[in-house]
Amino acid sequence: MIPVKEHPNLYRDENSGAIINCDDQAYNQYMSTINNKKRERYEIDQIKNDISEIKSLLVEILNGTK
8 A cells, every 4th residue: 555645544555546544543433423323313212202102191191081
């Protein structure tokens, strides 16, 4: 691989010409961010499901008292 000038973590693949980032710390940070977003999305979906269930139970209670 050929180092890219003025970019210490970037290299050019000799065969394909692709630029490859070899910064492990940046990659790990990126993956951590992705995993955190997935976890947050899951938690939000769980909260939505819980609210929906609570709403259904409240409707049942209100319909039962009429």
